[in-house]
Amino acid sequence: MGEVDPAFIQEPEHRPKISYIEGQGIPLIDLSPIHSPDNVSAIEGLVKEIGSACKEWGFFQVINHGVPLEKREKIYSASRKFSALSAEEKSKVRKSEKKVYGHYDNEHTKNVKDWREVFDFTINDPVTVPASPEPDDEEVTEWKNQWPQYPPELREVCQEYTQEMVKLAYKLMELIALSLGLPADRFHDFFKDQTSYIRLNHYNPCPAPHLALGLGRHQDSGVLTILNEDDVGGLEVKRKTDGEWVRVKSAPDAYIINIGDTTQVWTNDEYESVEHRVVVNSERERFSIAFFLHASSYTMVEPLEELTSEQNPAKYRAYSWGKFITHRKRSNFQKLSVENVQISHFKITQ
Ligand SMILES: O=C(O)CCC(=O)C(=O)O
Numbered sequence: 001m002g003e004v005d006p007a008f009i010q011e012p013e014h015r016p017k018i019s020y021i022e023g024q025g026i027p028l029i030d031l032s033p034i035h036s037p038d039n040v041s042a043i044e045g046l047v048k049e050i051g052s053a054c055k056e057w058g059f060f061q062v063i064n065h066g067v068p069l070e071k072r073e074k075i076y077s078a079s080r081k082f083s084a085l086s087a088e089e090k091s092k093v094r095k096s097e098k099k100v101y102g103h104y105d106n107e108h109t110k111n112v113k114d115w116r117e118v119f120d121f122t123i124n125d126p127v128t129v130p131a132s133p134e135p136d137d138e139e140v141t142e143w144k145n146q147w148p149q150y151p152p153e154l155r156e157v158c159q160e161y162t163q164e165m166v167k168l169a170y171k172l173m174e175l176i177a178l179s180l181g182l183p184a185d186r187f188h189d190f191f192k193d194q195t196s197y198i199r200l201n202h203y204n205p206c207p208a209p210h211l212a213l214g215l216g217r218h219q220d221s222g223v224l225t226i227l228n229e230d231d232v233g234g235l236e237v238k239r240k241t242d243g244e245w246v247r248v249k250s251a252p253d254a255y256i257i258n259i260g261d262t263t264q265v266w267t268n269d270e271y272e273s274v275e276h277r278v279v280v281n282s283e284r285e286r287f288s289i290a291f292f293l294h295a296s297s298y299t300m301v302e303p304l305e306e307l308t309s310e311q312n313p314a315k316y317r318a319y320s321w322g323k324f325i326t327h328r329k330r331s332n333f334q335k336l337s338v339e340n341v342q343i344s345h346f347k348i349t350q
């Protein structure tokens with residue numbers, strides 16, 4: 001049994017189990033119909049599948065998504081090269097409270113250290129956001145990317161990959177809108193100046209995988225996440241039906257999609273954002289790439305009017321997306337004595 005710094009050790013109830021349940025039930029959805037949009041009945045079938053997946057799991061996988069394999073291979077290759085650089089080299093693009101994108105290996109989830117390193121970049125560089133989380137402060141600031149010298153192609157392959165993610169994200173949001181009985185383009189306006197970003201994840205082999213987690217349990221705070229993982233595995237989803245952790249077994253060439261907190265609020269809890277975490281192992285390193293679809297910073301997030309009624313009143317107060325992310329970014333670099341800002345803080349209690 002290996003030993004790790006106590007900062008990584010999870011409380012006993014959050015440690016991974018030795019044996020795990022493989023998430024066979026996680027829906028696998030074939031997106032082929034989106035490439036022939038005139039086939040109305042195929043689209044209708046797809047919309048139904050997406051709707052049930054969002055409702056029952058909050059997680060699903062998609063195949064025939066249209067993202068060229070070559071673009072994904074290129075970004076993985078650059079990500080591997082970057083992760084192999086010396087700590088000193090990587091520290092040149094280190095994330096900090098002021099420089100919020102770049103490399104980081106000291107992240108905590110719920111105050112326990114994660115066994116991973118990340119490289120983050122915003123897809124709209126620079127992105128304009130509030131200068132502080134203070135509600136009355138109207139000042140804005142810009143968050144900019146930091147690109148390393150090596151590998152030189154990193155920036156370009158990331159930009160190419162971004163275009164594919166944005167296209168797929170819009171398609172998925174159209175299907176989600178239709179599944180809620182809304183016009184396909186209902187969500188588009190929220191993304192004019194989107195604050196979406198991409199995270200290249202790297203999980204090293206861990207000497208104590210029974211005590212630590214690659215990434216502690218959490219929900220994604222944005223609209224939707226589009227994740228690709230290599231063949232190592234480790235992502236676990238908290239099954240809605242019984243609260244058990246189940247392992248996602250990624251299908252070849254699939255993307256794993258999950259609903260985020262913003263969508264939960266927009267849909268007034270119709271589609272819930274589900275907890276997930278990453279388990280590590282002692283033998284193989286793991287890479288994954290996550291695209292986080294986020295609204296424009298000036299968006300006020302609140303249940304959509306069409307999805308609320310007298311019988312189903314709004315369950316959340318409106319909150320500013322820009323203030324929310326500014327709050328989150330600030331607390332990422334401080335040890336927390338109170339819980340990070342969550343959508344539950346905006347819940348209306350009757
Ligand atoms: O690496 C993974 O499989 C999941 C990463 C994730 O959930 C996240 O970065 O929010």
Ligand SMILES: [Fe+2]
Binds near residue numbers: 219225276
């Ligand atoms: Fe996540």
